[in-house]
Amino acid sequence: MTHPAASIDDVVHQRTRLGVLAILRESTRMDFCALRDELGVTDGNLSQHLRVLEDASYVEVEKGYEGRRPRTWARATPAGNEALVKELKLLSRIISASGYDPAVEIVAAVDMGVDLEVPPPGEMPTAVQIGVPVGMSVSRPGQLARRLQHNAAQLVTRTG
Numbered sequence: 378m379t380h381p382a383a384s385i386d387d388v389v390h391q392r393t394r395l396g397v398l399a400i401l402r403e404s405t406r407m408d409f410c411a412l413r414d415e416l417g418v419t420d421g422n423l424s425q426h427l428r429v430l431e432d433a434s435y436v437e438v439e440k441g442y443e444g445r446r447p448r449t450w451a452r453a454t455p456a457g458n459e460a461l462v463k464e465l466k467l468l469s470r471i472i473s474a475s476g477y478d479p480a481v482e483i484v485a486a487v488d489m490g491v492d493l494e495v496p497p498p499g500e501m502p503t504a505v506q507i508g509v510p511v512g513m514s515v516s517r518p519g520q521l522a523r524r525l526q527h528n529a530a531q532l533v534t535r536t537g
């Protein structure tokens with residue numbers, strides 16, 4: 378059996394292209410300049426990455442005008458969305474195989490006084506499972522750390 382990393386799609390896995398697909402999955406179509414600004418890359422850099430994604434049929438690039446201004450828009454294709462989901466599932470399998478537990482990282486960060494925003498449900502199920510209030514901004518790190526440690530211990534006791 379091969380490691381999940383052997384199945385990673387190199388077209389998708391590159392940081393900027395992964396970002397493009399993730400952002401385009403959230404919207405039906407995005408303006409080139411907004412996409413460039415969101416990713417923090419140059420025009421030329423984004424153009425090259427869009428070309429690679431377009432050659433793989435993962436994005437469609439549309440050129441046109443808005444008023445008198447030339448515009449470029451990008452949208453993810455169904456194949457692009459499928460490739461992104463496959464990549465995320467592979468990354469999840471790699472993380473799982475490594476034994477990494479995001480809940481432990483949250484406790485460690487809170488112990489160090491890092492101000493965290495807890496993600497909404499579905500983005501980090503292990504944090505939700507151990508009782509992190511959804512959408513809670515951590516203003517008293519020590520109290521949340523103790524709660525997380527207590528709830529994590531209870532979860533391990535129930536499931537282990």
